[in-house]
Amino acid sequence: MATFAPPPGTADIFENEAAEWRCLENAAREVFSHYGYGELRTPVFEYTELFQRGLGGETEVVQKEMYTFADRGGRSLTLRPEGTAGVMRALSNTDVLNGVEQRVYYMGPMFRGERPAAGRRRQFHQIGVENVGRCAPLIDAECLAMLRAFLERIDLADAKLVINTRGVREDRPAAEKVLREYFSQHIDDMCDDCRTRLERNIWRILDCKQEACGKVIAGAPEYLKYFSEESRNYFAEVCRALDALGVAYTVEPRLVRGLDYYVHTVFELTHPALGGQTAIAGGGRYELFLPGQNRPVPGVGFAAGVERLLLARQSLEKTGAAEPAAAYLVGLTPEMRVANLALANKLRAAGLKIALELEDRSFKAQLRGANKSGAKLAVIRGESEAEKGVAVVKNMADGSQCEMPEAEVFEYVLRNTTGVN
Numbered sequence: 410m411a412t413f414a415p416p417p418g419t420a421d422i423f424e425n426e427a428a429e430w431r432c433l434e435n436a437a438r439e440v441f442s443h444y445g446y447g448e449l450r451t452p453v454f455e456y457t458e459l460f461q462r463g464l465g466g467e468t469e470v471v472q473k474e475m476y477t478f479a480d481r482g483g484r485s486l487t488l489r490p491e492g493t494a495g496v497m498r499a500l501s502n503t504d505v506l507n508g509v510e511q512r513v514y515y516m517g518p519m520f521r522g523e524r525p526a527a528g529r530r531r532q533f534h535q536i537g538v539e540n541v542g543r544c545a546p547l548i549d550a551e552c553l554a555m556l557r558a559f560l561e562r563i564d565l566a567d568a569k570l571v572i573n574t575r576g577v578r579e580d581r582p583a584a585e586k587v588l589r590e591y592f593s594q595h596i597d598d599m600c601d602d603c604r605t606r607l608e609r610n611i612w613r614i615l616d617c618k619q620e621a622c623g624k625v626i627a628g629a630p631e632y633l634k635y636f637s638e639e640s641r642n643y644f645a646e647v648c649r650a651l652d653a654l655g656v657a658y659t660v661e662p663r664l665v666r667g668l669d670y671y672v673h674t675v676f677e678l679t680h681p682a683l684g685g686q687t688a689i690a691g692g693g694r695y696e697l698f699l700p701g702q703n704r705p706v707p708g709v710g711f712a713a714g715v716e717r718l719l720l721a722r723q724s725l726e727k728t729g730a731a732e733p734a735a736a737y738l739v740g741l742t743p744e745m746r747v748a749n750l751a752l753a754n755k756l757r758a759a760g761l762k763i764a765l766e767l768e769d770r771s772f773k774a775q776l777r778g779a780n781k782s783g784a785k786l787a788v789i790r791g792e793s794e795a796e797k798g799v800a801v802v803k804n805m806a807d808g809s810q811c812e813m814p815e816a817e818v819f820e821y822v823l824r825n826t827t828g829v830n
C-alpha cells in the first residue's frame with residue numbers, strides 16, 4: 410500500500426488520540442478559568458521581528474529553528490515558535506501597558522525546525538497561560554500553583570518542578586564576569602556554539618544541551634550571590650509562597666531556559682515517564698519588548714507541550730478508546746434506512762452518539778457493524794417490521810430482544826442508554 414506520510418516532525422491525529430487531546434484541553438479550560446483566565450487566540454504567523462526582538466537574537470529558537478518566509482509584499486513573516494510573543498503583541502493593544510492585569514490562556518500549534526524525535530516535533534502544540542501587566546512574587550507562585558493543579562487534574566501529579574531566578578537585567582554583569590572567568594578556562598572542552606556564546610551571550614552556554622558542555626556547566630559557579638538583594642528577596646518570597654501552598658520544587662541554580670525574555674523566576678517540569686531531560690512544561694517571569702515600545706511589558710506564564718503530556722500519560726495506560734455509540738440502527742430496506750436516518754438525527758439532537766448503516770448490506774454485516782460500534786442497543790427494521798409498524802430492539806450485551814411500535818423506539822432508546830455517552 411502506498412503511504413503518504415505527512416512532512417517530518419508533523420503528525421495526523423485521529424479520533425482515538427484526538428479524544429485524549431480534548432480531555433487535556435477541557436481540563437486546562439476548567440482549571441484556568443477558576444483562576445480568572447480567559448482564552449486568547451492569536452494568529453499562527455507574525456512579523457518576524459516580533460520573535461527576533463521578543464525571544465532574543467542569540468537564542469537557538471531564533472537563530473536556527475524558525476520557519477520564516479516572505480509574504481507577497483516582501484514582509485518577513487514567521488510561523489510562531491511559541492505563544493508568549495504573539496499574546497503580548499495582542500495584549501499591547503489593551504491597557505496592559507498601564508499596569509492593568511490581563512490573564513489569558515491559549516492552545517494551538519507552534520513551529521520549530523528541530524530534529525524530530527519522540528516528543529520533539531516541528532509542528533507541536535502548546536497549552537499556555539500568560540498573566541500580564543504586573544510583577545509580584547505571589548503572582549508567580551499562584552501561576553505555579555495553577556500549573557500544579559492542572560497537572561494533578563490530568564493525572565501527572567508526579568511531575569518534578571525545578572525553579573531558579575534569572576534576577577533582573579541590572580544584576581547580570583557581575584554574575585556574567587564570574588561565569589566568563591570560569592567558562593574561559595574550560596572553553597576548549599566545549600562546542601563551537603558555546604565558543605561564540607562566550608563572546609555574545611554567556612547565559613546561553615548554561616542552556617547548551619551538548620553532553621560535553623553539560624559536564625562543564627555542572628561545575629559552573631552558583632551566581633545567585635552576585636544578584637542584588639532585591640532580586641534575591643524576590644526569589645526567596647516565591648519559594649516561601651510555594652512552601653506555604655504545598656507546591657514541591659527543587660532549586661536548580663543553573664537553570665536559565667532557552668528564551669532570553671526571562672527575569673526573576675524561571676521553572677521547568679519533567680516527568681519520570683520521559684526521563685529527566687525532556688521538559689513537559691516550562692515558563693517563568695519575563696519582560697518583553699514589543700516592536701515600537703521602549704518600555705518592556707512584565708508578565709509571568711508557562712506553556713506545556715501537549716505531545717509530551719500525552720506521552721507521559723501513556724505511561725499511565727490512561728489512553729481512552731473512542732467513545733462507544735449508544736445505539737446502532739440496522740436498516741434492511743431503503744425506506745427503513747431513510748427512517749433510521751431520521752431517527753438517528755432525532756436521537757443525536759437529544760445528545761446520544763448514534764451509528765447506523767446507510768448502504769444496502771446484509772443483516773449479518775450490519776450486526777457486525779453494531780458489535781464493532783460498541784453500541785448498547787441495536788434497533789433492527791426490515792420488511793416485516795415495516796409492514797407491522799414496529800421495530801426490534803436488541804440488547805447487545807445479553808442478546809435479548811423485544812419488539813415495540815415504531816413510535817416508542819425514540820423514548821425507549823433514550824431511557825435505556827442514558828449514561829452511555
Ligand code: HAM
Pocket residue numbers: 490491492493521523528529530531533534535537538539667668688689690691692693694695709710711712713714715716717
Ligand atoms: P519552551 O520551554 O520553549 O517555552 O516550550 C514550552 C514547552 O513546549 C516545552 O516544555 C515542551 O513541552 C514543549 N515543546 C517545545 N518545543 C517542542 C517540540 N519541538 N516538540 C514538542 N514539544 C515541544 C515557551 O515556549 C515559552 N513561551 C513558555 C512561557 C510562557 N514562558 C512564559 N510564558
